[in-house]
Structure formats: C-alpha cells, structure tokens
Amino acid sequence: MRVLILCGLFIDRNPDTAVFIKRRLMIQKELIKEMDALAVNDIDSYMLRFLKNLFNRSSSPDEAASQNRTNDAPFIHFLDSRRTMLHRVFPVLNEKRITSVLRKHLQEKPDIIHAYWVYPHGYIAVKLGQLLGVPVIVSARGTDIHTHPLKHSHIMKRTLFTLESSARAVFVSEDLLKKAMSYGFSGRNSVVIPNGVDTSLFAIRNKSKSKEEKGLNPGLPCVGFVGNLVTVKRAESLPTIFGAVKDRIDSQFIIVGDGLLRTDLEKAFARRDLDVRFAGQVTPNSIPEYMSALDVLVLPSRNEGWPNVAMEALSCGVPVVGSNNGGIPEVIGDCGIVVEEGPEFEERFAEAILCEIQEPVPANKCRRRASNYELSLSVTKEIELYKEVFEEASANR
Numbered sequence: 174m175r176v177l178i179l180c181g182l183f184i185d186r187n188p189d190t191a192v193f194i195k196r197r198l199m200i201q202k203e204l205i206k207e208m209d210a211l212a213v214n215d216i217d218s219y220m221l222r223f224l225k226n227l228f229n230r231s232s233s234p235d236e237a238a239s240q241n242r243t244n245d246a247p248f249i250h251f252l253d254s255r256r257t258m259l260h261r262v263f264p265v266l267n268e269k270r271i272t273s274v275l276r277k278h279l280q281e282k283p284d285i286i287h288a289y290w291v292y293p294h295g296y297i298a299v300k301l302g303q304l305l306g307v308p309v310i311v312s313a314r315g316t317d318i319h320t321h322p323l324k325h326s327h328i329m330k331r332t333l334f335t336l337e338s339s340a341r342a343v344f345v346s347e348d349l350l351k352k353a354m355s356y357g358f359s360g361r362n363s364v365v366i367p368n369g370v371d372t373s374l375f376a377i378r379n380k381s382k383s384k385e386e387k388g389l390n391p392g393l394p395c396v397g398f399v400g401n402l403v404t405v406k407r408a409e410s411l412p413t414i415f416g417a418v419k420d421r422i423d424s425q426f427i428i429v430g431d432g433l434l435r436t437d438l439e440k441a442f443a444r445r446d447l448d449v450r451f452a453g454q455v456t457p458n459s460i461p462e463y464m465s466a467l468d469v470l471v472l473p474s475r476n477e478g479w480p481n482v483a484m485e486a487l488s489c490g491v492p493v494v495g496s497n498n499g500g501i502p503e504v505i506g507d508c509g510i511v512v513e514e515g516p517e518f519e520e521r522f523a524e525a526i527l528c529e530i531q532e533p534v535p536a537n538k539c540r541r542r543a544s545n546y547e548l549s550l551s552v553t554k555e556i557e558l559y560k561e562v563f564e565e566a567s568a569n570r
Contacts, residue, residue, distance in 0.1 A: 174563050176205055177283035179275070179298050180212035180249065180290075192457040193481055193548075194289065195249070196371055200552045202248045205559075210249045211278065213271050213294075215256045224258065252278055264293070264327055272297050283307055284566075285559055291317040292328055295335040308340035308566045310558065312366075315345065315478020318353050319499065320405075333357055340562045343555075345479035346500030366555060367503070368479050369548030375461045375488035377536050383465035387427070389450070394424045394530045397467040399460065399482050402432030407473040407496070409434055410519050412441035414471065417523030419447060422530065429455055429463045464489040469529045473512075473522055477501050488543035490536025494525045508539045
C-alpha cells in the first residue's frame with residue numbers, strides 16, 4: 174500500500190514549526206515503508222513580500238533563505254513554488270499552481286492520498302484523486318474549518334465539496350466536526366482522531382528543580398501561558414487575569430511564546446506593576462522544561478481545533494484552566510477547569526486559576542489522561558483508517 178501524504182499550510186523547512194506533525198510522520202514512515210510526504214513550500218515573489226511587509230503581514234521566506242534551511246524532516250519532500258500577487262488575489266490560479274507542482278513531482282500512482290489541510294490542499298488532493306482513481310482522506314485541523322471558510326464563499330464552497338467528496342474526513346475534535354456540520358457538511362464519512370502527544374518528551378519532572386532552572390521561585394505557585402500572543406488566543410486578557418490572581422495570592426507568571434501583542438502586553442503588565450517573565454520563542458524540545466515549572470497552564474482562547482499545548486501540559490502533570498471554546502473542554506476533561514464564555518470572563522477565569530492552585534488536580538491523574546492520547550496511538554488509528562479505505566477501494570474496483 175503506497176500512501177501519499179500532502180502536508181498543509183503549516184509545514185516548512187523551519188525545524189521549529191509543526192513539530193508534532195513531523196514527529197507523527199516520522200512514526201508513520203517507520204510503519205509504512207511505501208509512504209511519501211510532500212509539502213509545497215511557498216516562496217513569495219519580491220512584490221508580494223514587499224506588500225506584506227508594508228501591511229505588516231507575515232510572509233514566506235525568500236528562495237535563498239528557504240533552500241538554505243537545514244531540513245530536520247528528511248522524510249518530507251519540500252517542493253519550492255513561487256507565489257505571486259495573482260495567486261493571492263485569484264484562488265483558482267493558486268489551486269492550479271499547487272496542482273502543477275504536485276503533478277510534476279508525482280512519479281508513481283499512490284494507493285491512497287492523505288491531505289493534512291482542507292483548503293486548498295485537501296481540495297486539490299480530492300481533484301487529483303478523482304483524476305487518478307485514488308481514494309482521498311482529508312484531515313481538518315482547526316483554522317481550516319473554524320476560520321478560513323468564513324472568509325469567502327469560494328473557500329466555504331470548496332471546503333464543503335472537499336469534505337463530502339473525500340473517502341474519509343478526519344477531524345481532530347468532536348467540536349470541529351460539529352462546526353463543519355453547522356456549515357452543511359453531512360458528516361456521513363467523518364472520523365474523529367485527536368492529535369497525539371509525545372509522552373516520552375512531555376513527562377513529569379521535579380517541579381521545584383524545574384522552577385529553579387528557569388530562574389523562578391520554587392516556593393511560589395507559577396501560572397503560565399504557552400503559545401502565540403495573538404487575539405485568537407485571547408492573549409490581551411492575560412494582564413487582567415494575572416492581575417486578579419496576584420491580588421489574591423502571592424504568585425509568579427511566565428509567558429512562553431511571541432507574537433503581535435507582545436509589546437502591548439509588556440506595557441499593560443508594567444501599568445499593573447506585574448512582574449511577568451517573557452521567555453519568548455523557545456525551541457520545541459525546551460517547552461517541556463517550561464511546562465514542568467508551571468502549577469497551572471492557562472488557555473483562554475477564543476477558538477481551538479485540538480489544543481496540543483493543553484495535552485502537553487497534562488502529560489507533564491500540569492492541570493489546565495481553559496475557555497469552553499473549540500476542542501479545549503475535550504482535552505481538559507476532569508484535569509482542570511473549563512470557564513464558560515460570558516460576562517466577567519477574565520474575573521471568573523482568574524477565580525478558576527486560584528481554585529486550581531489551592532486544590533490542584535494530582536499530577537499523576539493528568540499524566541494518565543494524557544497517556545490515552547499517546548502519539549503512537551493516533552498514528553495507529555490513522556494507519557488502520559488507511560487499510561480500511563484501501564480495502565473499500567479495492568473491493569469497488
């Protein structure tokens with residue numbers, strides 16, 4: 174059985190991006206010898222980079238920078254493709270660009286195509302599968318369902334076509350599946366397979382020692398946030414939340430990550446006279462060290478598909494306080510507190526953190542929950558799905 178994995182928007186040569194996907198693919202490659210993983214590496218034209226910089230929008234790297242990166246995932250074939258302003262303005266041209274790149278690379282006909290993003294990659298995979306007579310599995314991961322389809326009717330139409338036309342539509346959470354069905358997706362071919370966590374990397378460590386190593390006070394509870402400092406994560410609420418906690422109990426705070434809101438956050442913390450440690454962007458392998466120093470991880474996000482960071486915290490024995498949005502409640506379970514949206518959200522969120530500090534969920538209980546989502550288990554479920562779809566396709570020929 175030859176499987177072709179078409180990676181999504183979040184995969185590139187940067188060793189610090191999409192680490193959980195790369196680890197997942199690495200395990201799959203060991204179990205499926207005939208597996209190819211392709212990633213179209215968008216290289217913005219000079220004009221497109223200029224316009225993005227002008228409007229402060231993130232841009233893909235230039236050609237030299239991209240090709241000179243060390244590929245930490247040799248099992249992924251990166252296909253460089255230049256993207257112009259026309260590709261950004263006209264989605265059909267962008268679809269043709271990606272399709273052309275894939276067709277040029279494809280040497281052998283696969284038995285199954287699995288796309289790790291709904292649009293445009295999943296849509297292109299479905300079209301390619303129809304052309305080759307090959308079943309396609311599409312994985313929906315979060316933003317490709319709860320955000321992108323709402324941007325344009327063109328994206329919504331193709332998203333629904335992709336989900337309905339795939340042999341299986343895989344969702345990382347029940348909530349994400351419900352969101353797709355609210356758009357009109359039938360759900361008849363849906364499967365829910367949550368992202369897995371590497372429990373060997375994210376493990377329980379000595380908390381006092383972990384705090385000391387990070388320059389924190391071992392005698393004080395530590396509340397932390399790990400993620401991008403953007404509005405979808407509701408990072409702008411951290412000063413209010415942390416301030417309310419500090420008013421009630423002597424505590425310390427750390428933020429791991431970076432983003433557009435960092436400068437504003439630093440100013441807001443200064444106005445509140447709150448001493449908050451900013452660790453900035455750290456390497457993926459060092460995140461468990463920071464996780465282990467926390468007493469509570471906070472995740473007040475406005476939307477999440479399946480928050481890997483929350484499961485990583487649980488695997489380190491750290492309880493989570495999160496909002497009731499997206500897949501957050503599914504991850505937290507009974508190993509933390511879920512805060513409902515509504516009036517006085519920040520105050521209620523801070524109260525939940527205080528409850529967790531005063532009566533924490535035992536570390537071993539958090540760890541046991543995380544062990545149910547071990548990375549190898551989710552990989553095994555995907556491989557079983559491949560076999561199931563392959564057998565169905567063979568029977569129908």
